[in-house]
Amino acid sequence: MIDKIFNARLLDPAKQAIHSDDQSYDINITAGKISEISLSHLKPNFSKNIQNTLSKSYIDAKEKLVFAGLVDLATYLREPGASYKASIKSETYAAASAGITTLCFQPEPRVLVNNTANVNLIHEINQRSATAHIEVIGNLTQDLKGETLSNMGGLKQANCVGVSNGLQPLKDLHTLHMAMKYASTHDLKVFIHPLEHSLAQKGCVHAGSVATRVGLPSIPVAAESAALAQALTLVEATGAKTHFCRLSSAASVKLIEYGKKQGLPITADVAAHQLFLTDIDIMHFNPLCHTYPPLRSERDKNALRQGLADGVIDAICSDHQPHEIDAKLAPFQQTEIGISGLETLLPLTLKLVEEGVFDLSHALKLISLNPAKILNIDAGQLRCGSNADLVIFDPDAFWCLEAELMLSDGKNTPFLGQWFSGEVINTLLAGKMVYSKN
Amino acid sequence: MDRDHLINQRLNVPDELPSTMQLNAQRQLKHFLTVETLSPLLLEEILDRAESFVTQPNRIQKQYSLLQGKTVMNLFFENSTRTRTTFELAAKRLSADVFNLDIRTSATSKGESLLDTIRNLEAMNIDIFVVRHQHSGTANFIARYCAPHISVLNAGDGHHAHPTQAMLDMLTIRQHKPSFQPLKVAIVGDILHSRVARSQIHALSILATGEIRVIAPKTLIPIGIEDLGVRPENIYSDIDQGLKDVDVIIMLRLQKERMQAALLPSEQEFYKFYGLTEERLKLAKPDAIVMHPGPANRGVEIDSRVADGKQSVILNQVTNGVAIRMAIMSMVMQTQQQEQTRIAI
Structure with missing residues (x-):
């Protein structure tokens, strides 16, 4: 289970006004739900140290988007x-x-x-x-x-x-x-x-x-x-x-x-x-x-x-x-x-x-x-009390869709061989890491 | 597993254009799938070669050894007498072995996939597949997935193409008219469901025919036919206007199913408004020729007196059918032989 994501740039279509700034935020997760969203106060270098020393229940989302x-x-x-x-x-x-x-x-x-x-x-x-x-x-x-x-x-x-x-x-x-x-x-x-x-x-x-x-x-x-x-x-x-x-x-x-x-x-x-x-x-x-x-x-x-x-x-x-x-x-x-x-x-x-x-x-x-x-379900926005279903996304990645790398059993897509920018790094489902690119 | 991997790889490759699929790197004919995108020069070459194969009645037919030791497989998923027989005859006159696969009793009717059927036949060392199928694109599909030393000839796929028919029609026209440029050609009848019409329109445009007209009720004109090379002003729903001053009239077969699909009220009404009668024929140029890919419905799209009249060249078409198919078979086998030599070197 992940307890905290820090240094994230947030994207929330429900409240564009609040998060459209380039500020970094921390997200706390308790019992699979988002418990707190607050401005990051940690210095980038400091946060790196934390991740090294503390448990793996933290994700450093520096230079990543979270939605x-x-x-x-x-x-x-x-x-x-x-x-x-x-x-x-x-x-x-x-x-x-x-x-x-x-x-x-x-x-x-x-x-x-x-x-x-x-x-x-x-x-x-x-x-x-x-x-x-x-x-x-x-x-x-x-x-x-x-x-x-x-x-x-x-x-x-x-x-x-x-x-x-x-x-x-x-x-x-x-x-x-x-x-x-x-x-x-x-x-x-x-x-x-x-x-x-x-x-x-x-x-x-x-x-x-x-x-x-x-x-x-x-x-x-x-x-x-x-x-x-x-x-x-x-x-x-x-x-x-x-x-x-x-x-x-x-x-x-x-x-x-x-x-x-x-x-x-x-x-x-x-x-x-x-x-x-x-x-x-x-x-x-x-x-x-x-x-x-x-x-x-x-x-x-x-x-x-x-x-x-x-x-x-x-x-x-x-x-x-x-x-x-x-x-x-x-x-x-x-x-x-x-x-x-x-x-x-x-x-x-x-x-x-x-x-x-x-x-x-x-x-x-x-x-x-x-x-x-x-x-009519509670999903699709970053809100305290909602399920921590979150995506950590690297906007700078550049990748090619290949049949061998697809995870679906169906490889039937005409988009094979096309290049895309931006890539999912981690996916959290109710606070649990269900996908990690690395 | 191996096969899956191979197919997987092939699925990854963007689709080849039909033009590049039909021709080898030297731009010689390897498969014959559609007339579309072929060059005028290549069409002339086919016609010239066919001309040399045209035979006269009541003579001993010359036997060529061009396809000696080669095997031709007729794969007809749809009924046909004329086309299959002419392909068979053409192959025999070129000394090939010919087999007709009876689809009704074959494994395909027991649920074997088309790809498996092809793989099995491939293992019997076939050199040419002649394919007719009710679905458009089948010949392209087989050409794409069969072994590289096999040539695929399209004998009609869905409503898409019937290239050998179109070429034998071009040969017939060329035998009667000095040049394509000044000609006015009218194609009459069920354009919507006709692969013959589509291939003819492509062939006529490539050979720079002056005017290509289509004549049919609006229910039988396919949407966007203008993009195939028929100018909007040359689409007629009135046959009397459409036939005026034309040099060539091509009648198409009307199938009974069209009445059930509510495209037409009755055969009688079709004959009344679109049937080619002696009177209507007079609207065309006096030396106009009348063609029909067969089998003709006398009294539906054509009057017997016209079908058997002196302007009719319908039986010449059949004779030319053998010659065209000999020309195509000899050309694709020549290409394959040159490929083999190239690989050997």
């Missing part, structure tokens, strides 16, 4: 059910190494969350390694089949943060309408991946000139915006708290903006890779860029970036989908969707700061404080 652990809204953990792809142990450790201390478990047909037993099992497995907190999103419908409602009351009692049907279709709008009403009965947030299946057909890439050139079946933007518009109407009718997941288009940003102006209780997120890749990247049938939603046009990408800067979109998530290697070794259409994204969530978000899309404080807000608010 609250990140909160990721979407992680496919694959366990229990598909552990040939990845396991809770491997992925939570990968998360810790990337500064993520809270993960959101995403239900999928491979790994269902129908009842309290399912939820408890996930937490039980996680307790064995305990390198990250897991929040669970439960099924919206039984077995995600889209027909009958899941046991939402029980899921709420088991502390699920919300319910979702993932990318699986619902039988009809009536089912969605009732699911939203019933979820709000139990004060559960509904997580919706807007997708009109009849418009998406069997498409796998963005409907545009690249799809035409490579001859792959495509998904029009309207498959997302039509579903989103319908869902917004139902939010208005039911008042159900709703989060829209993985937006991909300029049209969706506009709709969310409109919904928020109407005062609807909605939030939205985007996957980090969607802010960098476009349909041009699938030009040579690169299966690592096979995602859902599909990578769209440059214009859509820029609108998503602007939406984040303007606060229309609330969060960036990893949309982490680890795969075994064979899942991506086939002709494009036959490969499985998704990118292994945990280890690039923070690096890609910081790249947006380098590119001038928004400032560092706003960037951190998008991957820690805002997702924490969406999940």
Whole structure:
């Protein structure tokens, strides 16, 4: 256990004004919680001596940044059910190494969350390694089949943060309408991946000139915006708290903006890779860029970036989908969707700061404080009494993403070989050191 | 483990461009996956070589020994009669051994992955894979992961490309028209689902064809076709306007599934508005030629009197199909032999 971090430059998107100075602070940790944050009075040299002579429960964070652990809204953990792809142990450790201390478990047909037993099992497995907190999103419908409602009351009692049907279709709008009403009965947030299946057909890439050139079946933007518009109407009718997941288009940003102006209780997120890749990247049938939603046009990408800067979109998530290697070794259409994204969530978000899309404080807000608010959990800020989920970060490091060095079981990312600046040195989970670079 | 490592390494490499994947360092043809990005010179070379292989009916066919001792494997994951037969015939006229893998009874239908199938066939010392598959990019995928001494020929992948068909069409046009530059070529019908149309558009643009037109209802025009080299003003939904003064008419096959997918109301209505009749043919230049990649739906996209008429060159296309495939096979094997010699030195 770590008792104290000293000489740290703090970054807290919740109280920018206090910590934006270049002062050094000390953080005291008691029983896994932050007990005190105070200005450092120790001289740098003196502190070095302390670390040498005293126990290892102190961290000298000189020239390092310290911020609250990140909160990721979407992680496919694959366990229990598909552990040939990845396991809770491997992925939570990968998360810790990337500064993520809270993960959101995403239900999928491979790994269902129908009842309290399912939820408890996930937490039980996680307790064995305990390198990250897991929040669970439960099924919206039984077995995600889209027909009958899941046991939402029980899921709420088991502390699920919300319910979702993932990318699986619902039988009809009536089912969605009732699911939203019933979820709000139990004060559960509904997580919706807007997708009109009849418009998406069997498409796998963005409907545009690249799809035409490579001859792959495509998904029009309207498959997302039509579903989103319908869902917004139902939010208005039911008042159900709703989060829209993985937006991909300029049209969706506009709709969310409109919904928020109407005062609807909605939030939205985007996957980090969607802010960098476009349909041009699938030009040579690169299966690592096979995602859902599909990578769209440059214009859509820029609108998503602007939406984040303007606060229309609330969060960036990893949309982490680890795969075994064979899942991506086939002709494009036959490969499985998704990118292994945990280890690039923070690096890609910081790249947006380098590119001038928004400032560092706003960037951190998008991957820690805002997702924490969406999940209604106490995380994402440095506050006395909160869990000491902390990241010690070296802003001057420069590193390259390599498959051999990735900790996730899924090496399926198109960002291999890219250089990033800034690196996580230590990650603390409730005061316990769960990752150390050295 | 070894294989995984190898694949891991290959996954790390940024994707090769199709142009660099098809050609070796000396810019000779090694695989034939798509017409896109090939040079006009190379296309001319293919056409010239094919011309030398074109045969006359009712003569003893000349046997070449260019592919003696080589093995060609036809891997057809989709049904085909014409294309498979012409590939087979082309290989035999070049003295290669030819095998047709029946996919319906093969291990692929028992759940073996495509990569494993390829690895197993590779172990049987195959020299050329001729691949047809319902998914776009399959030929590229196989070319990328198979052993370097194997050449992959794309016999049609999804809606992406059908390069040998496009080249045999170019040969047919060249036999009837002195030059591509002044030509107006109209492609009519289901452009959206046609790999043939895409490859033809690429080939025609590379050969500097004067005007490439596409004619179809809006439901069958793919989004962003302008980026392939069809100017916006050359996209027609009215066939009578589109056929005016053209030199070449290429009709495409319309499949029955299109009606079920709500893209068209009926075959009758399609024929009424887009079928090539004798009357419509008169709108084109008097010496215009009519082509069709086959198999044609008579009474759906083309009138029998046109298909069998004196302007139709549909059967020339089939004859040329053998010659083009002989040309491609001999070129890729020549490239491979030169590579081998280079390695030996």
